[in-house]
Amino acid sequence: MLKKISAALAGGLLLASTLAGCGDDGGGSGSSGDDKITLGFAQVGAESGWRTANTKSIQESAAAEGIELKFNDGQGKQENQIKAIRSFITQRVDVIAFSPVVESGWDPVLKEAKDAGIPVILTDRAVDSKDTSLYKTFLGSDFVEEGKKAGEWLVKEYEGKSDPVNIVELQGTPGAAPAIDRKEGFEEVIKADPKFKIVASQTGKFERTGGKQTMETMLQSVKDIDVLYAHNDDMGLGAIEAIEAAGKKPGQDIKIITVDAVKDGMTALSEGKINYIVECSPLLGPQLMDLVKKVNNKEEVPTRILTEETTFTPEQAKEALPNRKY
Amino acid sequence: MTFLKNRLVWPVAMLALLLLCALIFSDGFFDIRIQDGHLFGTPINILRASAPLVLVAVGMTLVISTGGIDLSVGSVMAVSGAMACLIIGDLANQNSVGGVTLAVVAAIALSLVLGLWNGFLVAVLGIQPIIATLILMVAGRGLAQLITSGQIINVQSSPYKVIGTGFVLGLPVSVLIAVAVLVIAALLTRRTALGLLLESVGGSPVASRLAGIQARRLTIMVYVVSAACAGIAGLIYSSNVSSADGNNAGNLIELDAILAVVIGGTALTGGRFSLAGTALGAILIATLDTTAQAVGIPPETTLVFKAVVVVVLCLAQSPAFRARLFRRPAARPAARAEVPA
Known part of the structure; x- marks a missing residue:
């Protein structure tokens, strides 16, 4: 039964990506017609409470900003993330963002994105690529x-x-x-x-x-x-x-x-x-959506952006605790 | 030198060597004192840390004795801990002994079902054990994350805490549980014909079946026992920190368990097995981790340290390697004279 389900899933995915590919072939304009921005996001996985909060923040702020989000969970594996980014390229999303699970090995797929004219934003974790033109900016903690x-x-x-x-x-x-x-x-x-x-x-x-x-x-x-x-x-x-x-x-x-x-x-x-x-802080959704809009309008953005973060003493913790989301 | 042929000599020697290193390089390693009415000290910590591994490895030994392998034990641990914490978290009174008992029974029952699933795949459908249990290794981790919704579930339950951190008569409860399971397994396999039957199935399932042994039923049984052991280990693991972490609990413990079984002198091909050897192997692995930390080996090199110890141990256990090592001096008469009689 497991086999059948996975086969059906794989078939469905294949169909979806082919359809998306066909639909866009004629236009070649890069975006899917309407003026809604499409963001492809490849997440690391759901390995901790921190990560879950991170995912939620991105999903909620995308919905709030009216950005169409195509979300992929890489389940902690680089090959899954590379596959996801490739499918985002095929689907011609407007912007790709992702949290790389490891630092190295991203050059080929990022070049594909660059050739397709799709800007890439890194979140939370960096890549060790020497060619910094492969991505627009890196948003994350220091x-x-x-x-x-x-x-x-x-x-x-x-x-x-x-x-x-x-x-x-x-x-x-x-x-x-x-x-x-x-x-x-x-x-x-x-x-x-x-x-x-x-x-x-x-x-x-x-x-x-x-x-x-x-x-x-x-x-x-x-x-x-x-x-x-x-x-x-x-x-x-x-x-x-x-x-x-x-x-x-x-x-x-x-x-x-x-x-x-x-x-x-x-x-x-x-x-x-x-x-x-x-x-x-994992709550970098609002900052990310802001960047996505800027990048989509071809505005210049700094290559390194820090997440807005603070520190806590026991007194401050007592105050902040009731509103803590994660 | 007949004692050198005993399977357990080398693990014991290695354990002694490790403890000697700890004695020399780490002050107060062997200090055991009585605190709050129970034993306290690094050796006790090592035993407590090794309890889940001993449990998992005992189950693994029985599976391996039939020529199988169980990769799903770590995931079963995660599922069991998650299930228990989920139920306890929903209790009106987390300190009620009845509620905690219910949670523990439910968690172990779920583990038994998972073991039955493994046994069904291997014995009834004839899927290779490594593949059959791989399914649950991956799916079980997902199930655990589903139960915890990807978060760490915290519980504040003093009866539940007893399993992993409690003491009875000054001795840690987790260690007592592990010893009890080990003793029961040893009695059942060595005081009855069960052990012989398992070894027979491991030696040749077909011949066993022709001889009238119910190989299929025995195979299902060992996977159920292995999952039950993993389930109890999962309870100890989660109770130790009063929380369930679906993502990290029991991660990669299957490899440590297999290593413990092999160190204990059980062959992966099935057949003869040694539960005492397995327990020794598990304690050796836990001692390795703790010693490395107590002596102050940097974390980047800890795995290399572990690997070196295991390689030396496996070489010492290999009859072919020992034969080469001891034959060489004999080939040169001059060298022989130096060896005292």
């Missing part, structure tokens, strides 16, 4: 900046004290851009003062269980942990459980800084179990 913000709070918090500060770090998945950059930005800021010392830095793979197990080990192998810096909320939340199980008070005995500001993290922040969260 992970290095997030690491710096985390470090700056720490420097301020321990201002005027000379005792050494022992920091343990829970890194994201090794090799992932957010993990590399958040580490780099954080280290850059705190290295100015020798009292800050990262005594252990291990991966928690961006997951709660990973964060908890790694923290359990570090609590044993490191004496006197003063500060925990976790590359995302989920690892921080797992670590909180490990800290509580070890008979210590998270937020007091060990100060905790995390990145993301998802709802669960904000709740812990408002309860004082986390001390500071640097936001990494």
